[in-house]
Amino acid sequence: MANELMPLLSLSQAKALVAHLEAQQISAANEIIESAGIAAASEDSMFGKVGELTRELHDTLLSFQNDTRLLDMAGQDIPDAKDRLNYVIEMTDAAANKTMDAVDTCLPIADKLIEDLEAVIPNWQGLMRRELALGEFKILCHQVDDMINESTSRALTLRSSLTDILMAQDFQDLTGQMIRRVILLVQEIESKLVGILTVCHAGSAGLKLNTNKSDVKRDIEAEGPIINAEERDDVVNGQDDVDDLLSSLGF
Amino acid sequence: MNRNMKVLIVDDFSTMRRIIKNLLRDLGFTNTFEADDGNTALPMLKEGDFEFVVTDWNMPIMQGIDLLKEIRKDPKLKNLPVLMVTAEAKREQIIEAAQAGVNGYIVKPFTAGTLKEKLDKVFERLG
Structure with missing residues (x-):
């Protein structure tokens, strides 16, 4: 028919x-x-x-088949992004624990300080009012002496814990760099998806393709924190490696 | 070493600038200023009498390595000591920084001890 x-x-x-x-x-x-x-x-x-x-x-469809970037994204970049996000979790976890460890160290010091002060205060006030017996005065002297001796080491512990807390905040920079890279990848995937949509849906011709490619190659591209330094031989593994490399260059 | 020297800290993450600022303060350097990338740092350096720069590598607009190259190109700034504190850990990057005339290179994450050690070394070499 x-x-x-x-x-x-x-x-x-x-x-x-x-x-x-x-x-x-x-x-x-x-x-x-x-x-x-x-x-x-x-x-x-x-x-x-x-x-x-x-x-x-x-x-x-042919051009998608020939677009190796899509293959790279699926085979390499997306697993890589997963690793990066896992690294972010690890780093924030480590930072949170480092901070809480430092707090755990500091709190007993503060408690001990309060306790010691409370123990000294009655005798001290007695001394200030000139109402202290010789025996009490001797006790006070020992109390104050102990406090002075312990205070130095406690203050040093406080100081180092506070520095630990400060240094733990470096995760914000390092994870921020990681997340920025993942955002770039998501943007790229988005633009590829828009490309597919534009073809499949003639009415969406108004959708603009993001042609703003981020792959402007520099001589040596900044890569941000390395998540798998042990598995790579083109990167250094910590400050000692940097120092070795620089000294081999006559630094 | 004059601990009252003017120091510029260049990093796009304010948390890292604060960390470095605090560590420097612990080491006695209190005259510190901040910039969030090479592009803001360079005019500050050209105008101010800075004696030391601590810079990140990976930053928007002008990266740390380009800032270092600009500093070395500028007749007025070329002798300014530059310490790089960065997550960039590729060998070729460290070599590039060394060739561009960096005075010290610290990879993140780093410790307060490392910063002190590298600072001492930079100024020891400068005499």
């Missing part, structure tokens, strides 16, 4: 055409011919459009 030949002009249109011609109604007769022609032409243009879309889809 689909192959059945459809006339360009229906029987009723043909009859009307003959009637118009017989009555010398030329313009009315021409209108019938034109309307039939337009219908045929619009059918042609529809098939043309479908053909065009099919070609575009075909080309795009």
Whole structure:
């Protein structure tokens, strides 16, 4: 049935055409011919459009097959992004624990300080009021002496714990660099998806492709924190390696 | 070593600038200033009488390595000591920094001890 030949002009249109011609109604007769022609032409243009879309889809699918960047993203960058995000979790975990360890060290020092002060205060106040017996005075002297002796080492512990807390905050910089790289990857995936959508949905032609490629190559590209330094031989593994390398360069 | 010298800390992460600022203060350097990338640092260096720069590598607009190269190119700044404190750990990067004339290179994460040691070394060499 689909192959059945459809006339360009229906029987009723043909009859009307003959009637118009017989009555010398030329313009009315021409209108019938034109309307039939337009219908045929619009059918042609529809098939043309479908053909065009099919070609575009075909080309795009081919270009996706040939786009090695997509393969790289799926095979390398996305697993890499997972590693980076896991590294972020590890770093924030380590920073949180380092900070809490330091707090655990500091709190007993503060408690001990309060306790010692409370023990000294009664005798001290007695001394200030000149109401202290010799025995009590001796006790006070020992208490104060102990406090002085312990305070130095406690203050040093406090100081080093506070420095630990300070240094633990370096995770913000290092994880920030990691997350920025993952954001770049997500943006790239987004632009590829928009590319696919643009092809599959002719109505979304207005969607703009992000052609703003981030892969402007520098001589040596900054890479940010290295997550798998042990597995790579092009990177140093800690400050000692840096020092060795620099001294080998005559530094 | 004049501990009152003017020091510029260049890093795009404010947390890291604060960490370095605090560590420097612990070491007695209190005259510190901050910039968030090479592009903001360079005019500050050209205008101010800075005596020492601590810079990150990976920053937007102007990276630390480019800042270092600009410093070495500038007749007025070329002798300014520059210490790089960065997560960049590729050998070729460290070599590039050395060739560009860096005075010290610290990889993040680092310790307060490392910073002190490298600072001492930089100034010891400068005499």
